[in-house]
Amino acid sequence: MPGPTGTIGASVEHLDFAALIKASQALSGEIVLEKLIDALMRTAIEHAGAQRGLLILSRGAEPWIEAEATTSGDAIGVHLRKASVTEAAVPESIVHYVMRTQEGVMLHDASVQNPFSSDSYIRRHRARSILSLPLINQAKLIGVLYLENNLTPHVFTPTRIAILKVLASQAAISLENTRLYRDLEEREAKIRRLVEANIIGIFIWNMEGQIIEANEAFLHMVQYTREDLASGRVRWRDLTPAEWRDGDENALAKLKATRTARPREKEYLRKDGSRVPVLIGSAIFEESGNEGVAFVLDLSRQKRSEEALQRAQAELAHVTRVLTVGELTASIAHEISQPLAAIVTNGNAGLRWLNGDSPNLEETSQAIRRVIRDGQRAGEVVSRIRALFKKAPKVQEPLAINDVIDEVLALTQNEVNSNQVSLRTQFASDLPLVRGDRVQLQQAILNFILNAIQAMSGIADGPRELVILSEGASFSESGSKPENNQENGSASTECAEVLITVRDSGIGFDPEHVDRLFSAFYTTKPQGLGMGLTISRSIIEAHGGRLWAKANVPRGAVFQFTLPVDGPQPALDQKRCANVAPRALCADQRRTG
Numbered sequence: 001m002p003g004p005t006g007t008i009g010a011s012v013e014h015l016d017f018a019a020l021i022k023a024s025q026a027l028s029g030e031i032v033l034e035k036l037i038d039a040l041m042r043t044a045i046e047h048a049g050a051q052r053g054l055l056i057l058s059r060g061a062e063p064w065i066e067a068e069a070t071t072s073g074d075a076i077g078v079h080l081r082k083a084s085v086t087e088a089a090v091p092e093s094i095v096h097y098v099m100r101t102q103e104g105v106m107l108h109d110a111s112v113q114n115p116f117s118s119d120s121y122i123r124r125h126r127a128r129s130i131l132s133l134p135l136i137n138q139a140k141l142i143g144v145l146y147l148e149n150n151l152t153p154h155v156f157t158p159t160r161i162a163i164l165k166v167l168a169s170q171a172a173i174s175l176e177n178t179r180l181y182r183d184l185e186e187r188e189a190k191i192r193r194l195v196e197a198n199i200i201g202i203f204i205w206n207m208e209g210q211i212i213e214a215n216e217a218f219l220h221m222v223q224y225t226r227e228d229l230a231s232g233r234v235r236w237r238d239l240t241p242a243e244w245r246d247g248d249e250n251a252l253a254k255l256k257a258t259r260t261a262r263p264r265e266k267e268y269l270r271k272d273g274s275r276v277p278v279l280i281g282s283a284i285f286e287e288s289g290n291e292g293v294a295f296v297l298d299l300s301r302q303k304r305s306e307e308a309l310q311r312a313q314a315e316l317a318h319v320t321r322v323l324t325v326g327e328l329t330a331s332i333a334h335e336i337s338q339p340l341a342a343i344v345t346n347g348n349a350g351l352r353w354l355n356g357d358s359p360n361l362e363e364t365s366q367a368i369r370r371v372i373r374d375g376q377r378a379g380e381v382v383s384r385i386r387a388l389f390k391k392a393p394k395v396q397e398p399l400a401i402n403d404v405i406d407e408v409l410a411l412t413q414n415e416v417n418s419n420q421v422s423l424r425t426q427f428a429s430d431l432p433l434v435r436g437d438r439v440q441l442q443q444a445i446l447n448f449i450l451n452a453i454q455a456m457s458g459i460a461d462g463p464r465e466l467v468i469l470s471e472g473a474s475f476s477e478s479g480s481k482p483e484n485n486q487e488n489g490s491a492s493t494e495c496a497e498v499l500i501t502v503r504d505s506g507i508g509f510d511p512e513h514v515d516r517l518f519s520a521f522y523t524t525k526p527q528g529l530g531m532g533l534t535i536s537r538s539i540i541e542a543h544g545g546r547l548w549a550k551a552n553v554p555r556g557a558v559f560q561f562t563l564p565v566d567g568p569q570p571a572l573d574q575k576r577c578a579n580v581a582p583r584a585l586c587a588d589q590r591r592t593g
Helices: 017-028 035-047 094-103 120-125 158-197 214-222 228-229 242-258 300-327 328-357 362-388 403-412 413-418 440-457 511-516 531-542 573-579
Strands: 052-059 061-073 075-084 105-107 129-137 140-149 201-206 211-214 262-269 276-282 291-298 394-398 422-428 435-439 466-475 495-506 545-552 557-565 582-589
Touching: 017 035, 017 158, 017 466, 017 495, 035 052, 035 061, 035 075, 035 158, 052 495, 061 140, 094 105, 094 129, 094 140, 129 158, 201 214, 211 228, 214 228, 214 262, 214 276, 214 291, 214 466, 242 262, 242 276, 276 300, 328 362, 394 440, 403 413, 403 422, 403 440, 403 495, 413 440, 435 440, 435 557, 440 466, 440 495, 440 531, 440 557, 531 545, 531 557
Parallel strands: 422 466
Antiparallel strands: 052 061, 052 140, 061 075, 105 129, 129 140, 201 211, 201 291, 262 276, 276 291, 394 435, 422 582, 466 495, 495 557, 545 557
């Protein structure tokens, strides 16, 4: 032991309790972990009379040696280290016992028989005095302080142990505080890196509409400077257009109730008056309840991409429509030639009635009326064709779906005749109106009819039957497909949808590939583009409907789609919705060309 002039070797009677209080205050005032560990180890060695000491802290489920203190004369050296607890460094059995039981272990003379005599470290180092204290804060084990003196037994007296327990208690509190402080620093550093990375816009706001702080990404988004922010000119309420303010108030109400709000889309006004679409999510700080943070993502590029995609889809739909109408050239020519021929015939008849010896004005008048009728009929055909060719903006209007189908059937009449197809239509009367774009719905129905005709054109034997049905339907409980009221006898009191069915007896499709039918560029036709059904599905879904396909029995395919009714419709009773009254158009009419 060093001489009596050194603190390490001084007797308990010479210990300065004022110095102990000072040491305890030094431990409690330190928040930097490295400095705290150094102060703890020096104080523990000085007041315990130990030769060597180890600070072992819990890191997850495993203990790790964080620091080692040793004496050399009157000097104390503290070395910060991170090492696992091994039998070469410390009596493992003692450390694990203290950690498991959270009770201290004190051996006055480890060289005599004791519960830890079999520990390899004790036998190898011939340890004498050993003291191991748990560091506990609020019933939570922070770590273990291990001290030893291999020169003499009975070093750790009850008074010294009492002093070390005071230091250990303070050390446990200080170690936990420094850990929390370090975690806070790391979190703040991560948040600052996120803010300063300017990946997304971030700003701190209050309920009064002020923006307290913002990163460069947000300021760039709304085209304001940091000087504008400092002057108080940047307020989130003023940045919000009038039509979005109700949404902000709803979000604030949710924030007050739940402290967070789900991300939502809105717009901000830039400094130059233009608008920027954004996705914003917010949270309220727990401490104040009046301030919060918002994370803002600029959607300008995404919106431009969506608009470009929509334009591309519209162009592709128009090309497909033009190609489809091109396939109907013969049918269109036939449709127009009939009223034109009738016009010529009635015109000649009218001339004859006028040029006779005694002009017959009554017959001439009837001939002229027939000319007008047939001219209007030809004009309607031309108008329908022009509408299909024209790239006009969407026009949403209430539509009678049966009339829309009739107009398409008029264009495909010659195609049905030339392919010797038997057409049967069964339309429910008094169906509720649907809201949609007439031309787009005609394009979708046209695709289904032409696909059916082409699928049956290669059938050498057996009937070529095309059946088109319209009926009222109600939503199914699963929300996936509607109930067919004619077949299922739904108990609904209102027809929520209109169901259209196109059934053919063609070559059909492979049931294993049914999911690919509506994929872009997938086609079973040698010269097909593979876009018709894809575009038809996008049209139906854009109208709030659903489209699916299934195999027909015994042969062919069935395509069905729904369209929601237009606005509130008068309630239809069970009988009216389930047992629709059909009106047969060309019922079982055999087309022989």
